[in-house]
Amino acid sequence: MRRFLCLLILPFAFLSTLSSQEKKQPDPKGAPKVLYAVPLVAKSGEKQKLALRGKNLASVKEVKVTGIDGVKLKVLGAKAVAVPNNYPGDRVGDSEVEVELEMPKGAKPGEVKLTAANAAGDSNAYTLLVRDELPAVAEKEDNGGFDTAQAVSLPCAVEGLSKSEKDVDVFKFEGKKGAKIRIEVQAARFGSPVDGFLTVFDADRKVLDSADDVNGSADPVLTAVLPRDGTYFISLIDAHDLGGANFGYRLVVKTE
Numbered sequence: 001m002r003r004f005l006c007l008l009i010l011p012f013a014f015l016s017t018l019s020s021q022e023k024k025q026p027d028p029k030g031a032p033k034v035l036y037a038v039p040l041v042a043k044s045g046e047k048q049k050l051a052l053r054g055k056n057l058a059s060v061k062e063v064k065v066t067g068i069d070g071v072k073l074k075v076l077g078a079k080a081v082a083v084p085n086n087y088p089g090d091r092v093g094d095s096e097v098e099v100e101l102e103m104p105k106g107a108k109p110g111e112v113k114l115t116a117a118n119a120a121g122d123s124n125a126y127t128l129l130v131r132d133e134l135p136a137v138a139e140k141e142d143n144g145g146f147d148t149a150q151a152v153s154l155p156c157a158v159e160g161l162s163k164s165e166k167d168v169d170v171f172k173f174e175g176k177k178g179a180k181i182r183i184e185v186q187a188a189r190f191g192s193p194v195d196g197f198l199t200v201f202d203a204d205r206k207v208l209d210s211a212d213d214v215n216g217s218a219d220p221v222l223t224a225v226l227p228r229d230g231t232y233f234i235s236l237i238d239a240h241d242l243g244g245a246n247f248g249y250r251l252v253v254k255t256e
């Protein structure tokens with residue numbers, strides 16, 4: 001929701017004041033907070049590097065795994081990161097801890113939780129967004145318009161980035177008359193700063209439907225019954241026109 005942007009800029013203005021106060025005396029609220037992972041989507045059964053982005057993470061030395069056995073995790077480093085000009089620091093995070101992670105093959109979405117710890121205490125238990133059985137597709141830029149839309153086959157789960165401000169990602173698929181298609185963005189529910197806005201278009205590039213926030217979440221979900229055989233387009237933007245290398249999303253498209 002766009003009106004959130006104005007509300008979120010206000011706390012950002014106080015960040016520099018807060019950081020000087022934190023240096024003078026230990027902040028009892030200095031425990032870490034994990035907001036999201038970069039990349040947002042993790043794979044089971046192989047070794048990968050990912051960064052946990054959030055607050056008070058630069059002093060993290062340990063990351064604990066719960067919910068599943070057999071995960072190997074090594075902390076590689078932690079640091080402060082720049083908050084882009086006028087971005088909501090509470091949403092994008094001001095620090096990160098990088099880990100090497102290896103989950104056993106078949107780790108299920110929702111069961112792997114990561115908790116970062118520093119001298120002040122433990123963070124929230126962050127639920128990692130793990131790939132499921134849907135075919136994973138990497139988003140390919142430049143997919144910013146109808147003529148350069150990225151073709152996908154259903155079902156699929158696109159792993160993408162709102163890579164910069166005003167990034168528009170367009171996908172196309174071939175559909176059959178009467179098919180009921182479900183399109184879902186997984187981002188904000190896993191802490192990603194992306195506030196997705198979805199629009200579906202028919203072959204004539206006319207809007208069939210759109211969705212922004214659904215069920216109390218910034219993540220859009222919509223279902224559409226296709227009116228005829230042909231090509232359909234899905235566009236995904238950030239509702240605030242924000243973006244960056246840490247603005248990850250997963251876009252699930254399937255027939256119901």
Ligand SMILES: [Ca+2]
Pocket residue numbers: 139141160161162163167168169
């Ligand atoms: Ca993109």
Ligand SMILES: [Ca+2]
Pocket residue numbers: 001195196197211212213217218219220239
């Ligand atoms: Ca939204």
